[in-house]
Ligand code: HEC
């Protein structure tokens with residue numbers, strides 16, 4: 001039996017006992033009224049009353065006073081610990097609720113009624129994933145009704161893309177609590193990230209659930225040391241992936257690079273051309289497959305060479321900043337060889353975050369102190385409505401990187417940005 005339950009039982013027993021005594025007194029008095037009134041019965045002598053009897057009563061009073069004082073003191077000393085324990089307990093429960101909200105079927109806390117399936121996009125362990133997203137064509141001609149869903153105008157067809165959903169174990173290192181609450185409440189327009197808060201007018205969740213989610217994110221965050229280590233590894237991985245896209249050293253199967261895929265397609269075409277039984281239709285299919293791979297390969301080679309020529313600052317920019325400062329990066333990056341997508345605009349030319357190219361950061365962070373000011377902005381930022389650079393006012397939406405990148409990495413990124 002828990003301590004709490006035993007206290008409740010004790011209280012019930014005491015109250016029950018008191019009620020019992022009261023009833024008993026009332027009924028027994030009614031049944032046998034006293035024969036002599038109390039004020040007429042002979043009582044103790046004054047010596048006894050003012051001596052032994054008084055001392056006994058005073059003794060009891062002292063004892064109960066001491067018990068009261070000791071109990072109050074114990075309560076006073078114990079209460080802060082109890083408070084802390086309760087806060088911990090509340091936080092644990094909140095994190096549990098957050099975990100359930102976050103979960104999908106792959107998670108332990110999944111609940112078909114409550115879970116919001118964040119894990120579908122951000123991964124069951126929160127380390128990131130992809131979200132399917134339909135890109136609507138944006139060109140002016142695509143707004144015309146006759147060009148919508150018209151196979152003659154392929155550039156106006158919607159594109160299904162895989163949008164990178166960020167690693168959330170880093171998010172609490174990059175964002176303040178208030179920023180996380182805003183992101184979850186309002187989502188991010190024009191991306192797969194939905195709004196979850198009632199306050200946004202679009203989401204289903206109240207403030208408590210949003211807080212539960214933020215507490216859960218805080219509970220799965222990595223340490224700054226781990227974050228910095230993974231940022232370093234990510235640069236090498238990024239370069240490797242660009243090379244692998246063209247040629248990953250494997251010689252067969254789908255996992256070989258596009259170089260091998262293209263060579264195989266060409267070989268198959270040659271064999272088919274030499275074979276008189278091949279139908280014209282088959283030949284055409286093989287030809288178009290080879291042409292497509294050739295175009296993809298050319299794109300992948302251009303991409304690989306571009307990455308090879310890029311400074312570490314440039315790679316770090318793509319991994320940490322391009323998501324907001326380069327329109328389309330989040331889906332292009334997953335599939336640079338996808339020739340059906342509209343071409344990626346210049347790096348840093350602006351999307352959710354402002355355009356950083358054509359020297360615009362040099363205007364915002366000018367002069368001798370410019371580089372240092374820009375580094376401080378990227379590292380720590382300023383609170384919402386605070387001033388940065390020459391005439392920047394922070395909207396509180398940009399994450400800051402002092403806990404996830406080293407000083408040297410941030411300097412390299414700033415150097416790169418100033419060259420855009
Ligand atoms: C349909 C897919 C999808 C779902 C579901 C989803 N997200 Fe996202 N989320 C994204 C994408 C994509 C982004 C990045 C948007 C961008 O490119 O700017 C994002 C961004 C975020 C960010 C900002 C991270 C950063 O580093 O900028 C947070 C925090 C976040 N999501 C938390 C959540 C939580 C918590 C849930 C569940 C309540 C959730 N997301 C559900 C796709 C999703």
Ligand code: HEC
Nearest residue numbers: 320321324352353354364378392394395396397398399413
């Ligand atoms: C989640 C989106 C997001 C990411 C990721 C992001 N930024 Fe930003 N950035 C913004 C927004 C939004 C602004 C506009 C300022 C504001 O709203 O506070 C901004 C502003 C800036 C500015 C000032 C530009 C100006 O002219 O005022 C610089 C410089 C900058 N970002 C650099 C970076 C760097 C470097 C990184 C990566 C290390 C990065 N940003 C990552 C959203 C982002």
